[in-house]
Amino acid sequence: MTRKPLRRRSPLSLALSLALLGGASPGWAVAADAVPQSPKDLDAVVVNASPLRGSAESLAKPVDVLVGEELDRAKSSTLGDTVAKLPGVQTTYFGTGVGRPIIRGQEGPRVQVLSGGIGSMDASTVSADHAVSIEPFLADQIEVLKGPATLLFGSGAIGGAVNVVDGRLPDALPDEPLSGRVELRGNTVNDERSGMFRLDGVQGNWVLHLDGLVRDTDDYDIPGFAIRESHDEHEGEEGEEDHAHEDQVSGTLPNSAVKTRAGGVGATWLGDKAYFGVAASTYRSNYGIPAGAHVHDDHGHEGEPEEEHEEEGPVRIDMAQNRIDVKAGFYNPLSFLQAINLRGAYNDYEHVELEGGLPATSFNNKGNEWRLEAVQNAWHGWKGAFGLQLGSTDFSAVGEEAFVPSTSTDTLGLFVVQEKDFGPWKLELGGRHEQVKLDPQDRERRSFDVTSLSAAAIWRFNPVFDLRFGLDSSERAPTNEELFAAGTHVATQSVEIGDANLDKxxxxxxxxxxxxxxxxxxxxxxxxxxxxxxxxYLADTGVEEGLPVRVWTQQDAKFKGMEAEARIKLADSETVGAWDLRLYGDVVRATLDGGGTRQVAFDVPHGDHSHHYTVELAQGGNLPRIAPARLGAEVNWSQGGWRASLGGVRYLKQDEVAQNEEASPGYTLVDAHLAYRWDHPATSWEVFLDGSNLTDQEARPHTSLLRDFAPLPGRGVAFGLRAYF
Structure with a gap:
């Protein structure tokens, strides 16, 4: 009993120790002069999500950017998997077709996913089985903003934002009149067959863009059995466990195949005083929901038999999004303005759940979003931007699994950001006020006014070191599923009940x-x-209506954590090549404040009537599905046209769990990469091998609602060819 507190503290201590050992000499905290004073000039990768377009390192608010070879190595079939090795960032998992970013333990409606600074406008926040409608393999750059990004993107970014830059509407003329890229790849773990291309042409001031992707995979391989057994499920007679395995699926996870098609075309005119552009794109994906994760439950009542059955055939999601993006602007339109920028998008999203190949439930989201920002010229050293953002979406759900009503949502936001250097100090300030109106079908309309304020600073107290500080006060309006859910949510195998009286x-x-x-x-x-x-948050009430009943409710909560990363140059010579070591770690704890219990009343619809319940919910304890602490290491080597890496990530056991939630065991994932590139006068070619989960370990992420039904893929080797011209 006395050892448990020590175990709880160890992830935080390990993450801190990792950073200290990798970052500098043992005495750095006492004397900065102990570190060699040779500051490094950092590559200025511009962060497009910021209207002031600074580099990631120059911004006081925490930002990570994936670009170039690092992005090529990280790219996966989902956005969440692509960014999941950044410190403080993990992913949800609902099969290989679905993965949404988790930033510092927060996900769903608290993490905004953007394409070129405009929201994805899909339905991925409504349910865990809904995919993000952005293709990572077509990205030029992916930016992860940690902590509240509400100043720029609204209350849906209270936990952070992920911005994907795809180059369909470029900011500058390319260096070559015609350039492009082609990639072909396969993967042994799921028999993947993928191909993508990109073309950029320049004619005068015009830039024309064309891209496309095709991906087909079969069901993926798994190390053992698909369904995890409960610890107390087979504690009966000897041999009962072996009998339970007879009907278990092993080796391959059924109905996990994915088929994706994506592409876009754009035209942009870039002049000396103005610019404008328009792009049209489509994203289509058909992916399976692994068996056991999508079950109807017909329960009897007085005198009626109970019956549980799966749908008529496997369940697949067929989603399609068509989108039009627009950008325009003027340079130096007024004496005090550097630029005026307009960015907008119209989106038409449809998501159909197929049971045995037949449509069952349809989710639709049509909407548009517009962002107008003015960038000011420096005034007494202050640089900044201000503007407004408008958004309107019409969401509808039709079918037997439509647990949320059709809802129109309108947003209007005003924002301002300012920054100034004071010698070794840099100060960033900002504020935003936003109005959110939700108008559900056959329900009472709700309106919220939310305000966010932010202050961040960098203190460059040494040529090598700088300290960073951040303070934020942010607000978020509840979403339509949190307010108005009322019915069976099959993806989470629960009856989900919203609360129309939720506060911001x-x-x-x-x-x-x-x-x-x-x-x-x-x-x-x-x-x-x-x-x-x-x-x-979604609380488990303990009530059973055939499925467990969970209600959306409110309570004070606390998230605290730490993250660290070190990149160490080990050697760099013509003889041995360039060697470097990357170390990283992160940990987050999320708890509800308070103690004791409180009463919550709710109604569960049942046909043409409803059942009323009043239950006692525990106050305090841990929040569910919080990402476990982890430690990672990666060795990279390059020489001439060769580059290679070998790395591993240890996900620690997650036993800081919520009420009625099981702990998850730890696991280690090992990967390796090898590539060779050769250049010709007009083209470059690269062949590559990427190995994942090389030890073929059974891994069930604690963040996944599918962890009991679908482990991560087993050992796989991706291989392919890239060409640049």
Whole structure:
């Protein structure tokens, strides 16, 4: 009993120790002069999500950027998997077709997913089995904003944002009149067959863009059995466990195949005083829901038999999104303005759940979003931008599994951001006020006014080191499923009940970080805490209506965590090549404040009537499905046209679990990469091998609602060819 507190503290201590060992000498915290004073000039990768277009390192708010070879190595079939190795970032998992980013333990409607600074406008926040409608393999750059990004993108970014830059509407003329890229790949774990291409042409001031992707996979291989057994399910007679395995699926996960088609075309005119462009794109994916994760439950009542059955045949999701993006702007339109930028998109999204090949439930989301921002010229050293953002969506769900009503949502936001350097200090300030109106069918309309304020600073107290500080106060309006859900949510195998009287959610975040950059070491560490007032979460009531009944409710909560990353140059010579080591780790704890119990009343619809319940919910304890602590290491080598890497990530056991939630065991994933590139005067070619889960370990992420039904894929080797011209 006395050892448990030590085990709970160890992930945080390990993450801190990892950063300290990788980042500098043992005495760095006492004397900065102990570190060689040779500051490194960082590559200025521009963060497009910021209207001031600074580099990731120059921004006081925490940002990570994937670009170039690092992005090529990280790219996966889902956006969540692509960014999941960044410190503080993990992913949900609902099969290989679905993975949404988790930032510092927060996900869903608290993490905004953007394409070129405009929301994806899909239905991925409504349910865990809904995919993000953005294709990572067509991305030029992916930016992850940690902590509240509400100033720029609204209350849906209270936990952070992920912005995908695809180049369909470029900001500058390419260097070559015609350039492009082609990639062909396969994978042994799921018999993947994928191909993508991209073309960019320049004619005068015009840039024409064309891209496309085709991906087909079969059911993927797994190391053992698909369904995880409960610890107490087979504690009976000897041999009962072996009998239970007779009907188990092993080796391959049925109905996990994915078929994806994506592409876009764009035209942009870039002049000296103005620019404008338009792009049209489509994203279509058909993916399976593994057996056992999508079950109807018909329960009897007095005198009626109970019966549980699966749908008529396998369940697949057939989604399609068509989108039009527009951008325009003027340079130096007024004496005090550097630029005026307009960005907007119209979106038509449809998602049909197929049972045995027949349509069952349809989700639709049509909408548009517009963002107008003015970038000011420097005034007494202050640089900044201000603007407004408009959004309107019409969401509908039709069919027997439509647990949320059709809802129209309108948003209007005003924002301002400012920054100034004061010698070794840089200060960033900002504010946003937003109005959100939700108008559901046959329900009472709700309206919310939310305000966010932010202050962040960098103190460059040494040529090598700088300290970073952040303070935020943010608010979020509840979503339509949190307010109006009323019915069976098959993806989570529960009856889900919303609360139309929910108040807005408020958070206050404090963060401190340290960065160090030398010729040999890049190092950063951050610790943060976010206190929520009226945090909205889905609570298990203990009531059974054939399926467990869960209600959306509110209570104060606290998120606290730490993340660290170090990149160390080990060697660089013509003889041995360039060697470097990357170390990283992160940990987050999320708990409800308070103790004791409180009463919650709700109605569960049942045909033409409803059942009323009043239950006692525990106050305090852990929040469910919080990402476990982890430690990772990766060795990279390059010489001439060769590059290679070998790495591993240890996901620790997650036993800080919510009420009625089972703990998840730890696991280690090992991967390796090998590529050779050769250049010709007009083209470059690259062949590659990417190995994943090389030890073929059974891994069930604690963040996944499918962890009991679908482990991660087993050992796989991706291989292919890239061409650049």
């Amino acid at each position: 959610e408020r958070s206050k975040r404090a963060e401190i970080g340290l960065h160090a950059h030398t010729d040999r070491v890049d190092f950063k560490i951050a610790a943060y805490q976010t206190n929520f007032d009226d945090f909205i």
